[in-house]
Amino acid sequence: MDVLHRAHGYLLTHARLLDRLRFEALFAGGPRDRVLDTLRCYQNPDGGFGHALEPDLRGAASQPEPVEIAFWILDELDAFADPMVRSACDYLLSVTTPDGGVPFCLPTVREAPRAPWWETPDDPPGNLIPTASIAGLLHKHGIDHPWRGPATDFCWRSISAVDKTTPYEARAIVTFLDLVDDEERARSEFQRLKDAILATVTFDPEAPGDAHFPLDFAPSPLRFPLFTEDVLARHLDALLAAQSEEGGWNGNWPMWTPVVEHEWGGYLTMGRLRTLQAYGRLPT
Structure with missing residues (x-):
C-alpha cells in the first residue's frame, strides 16, 4: 500500500474529525468548507x-x-x-x-x-x-x-x-x-x-527523545536554505521509513495522557504528509 493509503487508514482509526477532514480536503478532493466549519468549533x-x-x-x-x-x-x-x-x-x-x-x-x-x-x-x-x-x-x-x-x-x-x-x-x-x-x-x-x-538541530535521524530534526525547521522549502540537499534527502528518506505499521506518525515527546497520543498522531500525520508533498515525495 502507498504512503497516502496507509496514512488514511491510520487517520480513520485514530485521528480527530478535524484531521480526517483535512486529509479528505487536501488529498482526496473533499470539501474544504467542512474543515473550516470544524475548525470554527x-x-x-x-x-x-x-x-x-x-x-x-x-x-x-x-x-x-x-x-x-x-x-x-x-x-x-x-x-x-x-x-x-x-x-x-x-x-x-x-x-x-x-x-x-x-x-x-x-x-x-x-x-x-x-x-x-x-x-x-x-x-x-x-x-x-x-x-x-x-x-x-x-x-x-x-x-x-x-x-x-x-x-x-x-x-x-x-x-x-x-x-x-x-x-x-x-x-x-x-x-x-x-x-x-x-x-x-x-x-x-x-x-x-x-x-x-x-x-x-539534531542531524541524526535515528536520535531518540525530544529531538528537533531538519524537517521540523524546514517542513517545506525555505527561501533562505538552511540545509543541504543531501541532508534533506536523508531526512525525507528517514521520514518515509518512520511511518508506522498502522500508517501514521507521532511525536517524540512524552504523551502524558492517552488521548493526546491520538490527537497529536492525527495532527502530526497530516503535517508529515504535507512535508512529503512539499518535497515531491508523495505518489502522483
Whole structure:
C-alpha cells in the first residue's frame, strides 16, 4: 500500500474529525468548507482558540498557541480570507504585552489539565513563541491588522537580541524570517543566526527523545536554505521509513495522557504528509 493509503487508514482509526477532514480536503478532493466549519468549533467568542486544538492544552480557554495551530490549518487551505483570522487577531490584540508580543501561554492555562511544560508566571512577557510564527503567516497572506505591526516590531527587536537559542525558539525565528515581507532584513538576520539555529538541530535521524530534526525547521522549502540537499534527502528518506505499521506518525515527546497520543498522531500525520508533498515525495 502507498504512503497516502496507509496514512488514511491510520487517520480513520485514530485521528480527530478535524484531521480526517483535512486529509479528505487536501488529498482526496473533499470539501474544504467542512474543515473550516470544524475548525470554527474550536474558536471562542473572544476570537481565540482553545478546546484542545493544541492537544496538550485541554481547557476551553483561549491561548495564543492554538491560534498558531489554527493559522497553519488555514494556511494549508489558503483560507486566510475567512473571518476566523481577523477575529483571532482581535483576540491577540487583547492579550498582547506592552512590547507588542503575545505570551507563550496565559495564566488561564491553570484552569484545566495540561502537559507539565505548560507553565507561566502571573504576568507573562511577550515571547517569540508563538508571536513570530503567527506574524509571519499574516505577512505571507497579506493580512494587515492592527496587531501585526507591533508584533512584527517585537519580533525584529527580539530576534536582533538573540545570540544563542533553543530549538522551539529557533523554529519560530526561521518561520518569521522565511515569511516576513522585508526579505533583505530577514536575509541579514538569517545569516547572522544561521550557526546558532543549526546548533539546535539534531542531524541524526535515528536520535531518540525530544529531538528537533531538519524537517521540523524546514517542513517545506525555505527561501533562505538552511540545509543541504543531501541532508534533506536523508531526512525525507528517514521520514518515509518512520511511518508506522498502522500508517501514521507521532511525536517524540512524552504523551502524558492517552488521548493526546491520538490527537497529536492525527495532527502530526497530516503535517508529515504535507512535508512529503512539499518535497515531491508523495505518489502522483
